[in-house]
Amino acid sequence: MNTPKTFLYEQRDGVATITLNRPERLNAITFEVYRELTDFFAQLRDDKDVRVVVITGAGRAFCSGGDVRDIIGELQGSDAEGLLDFTRLTCELIRNMRALPKPIIAGINGTTAGAGACIALASDIRIAAEEAKIAFIFVKVGLAGTDMGATYLLPRVVGLAKATELLMTGDFISAQEAETIGLYNRVVPRDQLETVTREFATKLARGPALGLAKTKEMLNREMHMGFESALEAEAVAQALCMQHPDFEEAHAAFIEKRPAKFK
Numbered sequence: 001m002n003t004p005k006t007f008l009y010e011q012r013d014g015v016a017t018i019t020l021n022r023p024e025r026l027n028a029i030t031f032e033v034y035r036e037l038t039d040f041f042a043q044l045r046d047d048k049d050v051r052v053v054v055i056t057g058a059g060r061a062f063c064s065g066g067d068v069r070d071i072i073g074e075l076q077g078s079d080a081e082g083l084l085d086f087t088r089l090t091c092e093l094i095r096n097m098r099a100l101p102k103p104i105i106a107g108i109n110g111t112t113a114g115a116g117a118c119i120a121l122a123s124d125i126r127i128a129a130e131e132a133k134i135a136f137i138f139v140k141v142g143l144a145g146t147d148m149g150a151t152y153l154l155p156r157v158v159g160l161a162k163a164t165e166l167l168m169t170g171d172f173i174s175a176q177e178a179e180t181i182g183l184y185n186r187v188v189p190r191d192q193l194e195t196v197t198r199e200f201a202t203k204l205a206r207g208p209a210l211g212l213a214k215t216k217e218m219l220n221r222e223m224h225m226g227f228e229s230a231l232e233a234e235a236v237a238q239a240l241c242m243q244h245p246d247f248e249e250a251h252a253a254f255i256e257k258r259p260a261k262f263k
Helices: 031-044 068-075 080-099 115-122 137-141 150-158 160-169 175-180 190-205 209-224 227-241 245-255
Strands: 007-012 015-020 052-057 061-063 104-108 111-113 125-129 186-188
Touching: 007 031, 015 031, 015 190, 031 068, 031 080, 052 061, 052 190, 061 104, 061 115, 068 080, 080 115, 104 115, 104 190, 111 115, 115 150, 125 175, 125 190, 137 160, 150 160, 175 186, 186 190, 209 227, 209 245
Parallel strands: 015 052, 052 104, 061 111, 104 125, 125 186
Antiparallel strands: 007 015
8 A cells, every 4th residue: 555645544453544634724625635535445445454444534623524725616617527527536435435345434533524524424433522513514505415425325324304404404413413313323532532443443353354344235235125135135145254264263262262363
């Protein structure tokens, strides 16, 4: 893996940590950040040393969305083709996150808005600091709430009624409300966020990589399936996992009364 230029990256004990690093701009995303993040998530598919990915932000924000000067200002003079190229780029980032066969945990350290909210939403697990308010603010800047997978993913996470409210108003909600509606998996004091997120990531990193990959794959695929098709797809996926050494190792560990050591 090449060292990224637009964000910080650390890999340790199977956990890769991406830190958005423009704290003076509340980690607002530029064109360059979009492109590098998109490519980086694609590259992580083939990195065998990475089992779990954490994405977080430096400073007091997770990500405040697209940079007003670098992106919103620049887009004002673009033609229809240029605008579509940009919106497709933003969607490609979300596509690569959902296609990554490894769990992604958003460690939401602070204010999260717009594109930042969509990045958090596209993650598999969201652990947030108590100060981490969130908003899908697209209507506040004269756009539709349908951005970067929001109108697809958000209703599936929080339900249609609440998703409609959040996307049509663009209003911020507190971390506590986000946890109540199921948008955040858990909320912790700010000084515990890094530790709790790391512990959760390490727990997943010790799990069966194929089993976790198949779980994420089926969660994605079954959004489009009827019940009978889903049952057959799950039968095939589970039979495949039963052929993997992790299944044999789990049984041996149970018999020998020891923790399983998945490969």
